[in-house]
Amino acid sequence: MSRCAFGFRASPEIWAKFFAKEPEPLYHDFFAMLMRVPGFVLEGDTLVAMQNARALHRAMNVMRTVQPQLRAQRMPAFRAYRRPRT
Numbered sequence: 655m656s657r658c659a660f661g662f663r664a665s666p667e668i669w670a671k672f673f674a675k676e677p678e679p680l681y682h683d684f685f686a687m688l689m690r691v692p693g694f695v696l697e698g699d700t701l702v703a704m705q706n707a708r709a710l711h712r713a714m715n716v717m718r719t720v721q722p723q724l725r726a727q728r729m730p731a732f733r734a735y736r737r738p739r740t
Contacts, residue, residue, distance in 0.1 A: 660698030668693050673718055684714050 662684070664672075668691060671681040680690045685707075687694040696703055703710065 658698065659702040660696060660700065662694065663697055664691075664694045672714075684711065 664687075668681070668687070671678055672684075672687065674681070680686045684694075688696055
């Protein structure tokens with residue numbers, strides 16, 4: 655199984671603000687959140703994350719548009735994933 659080079663960590667409250675229909679200031683964009691929201695953390699290889707920043711930015715915006723549809727279907731948008739112990 656491959657491992658991720660980077661990931662975001664944040665509380666459910668922070669994710670809820672990001673996925674809000676009209677996000678509060680600083681919660682509208684993951685770059686703003688990285689710089690100004692202490693609970694939003696980029697973990698792992700930041701160089702790889704920034705090399706893929708454009709695609710990452712697009713993916714985050716797509717997730718925001720899909721989120722209301724998932725809520726309507728009562729499907730979780732994110733599931734906690736724990737790596738198997740090795």
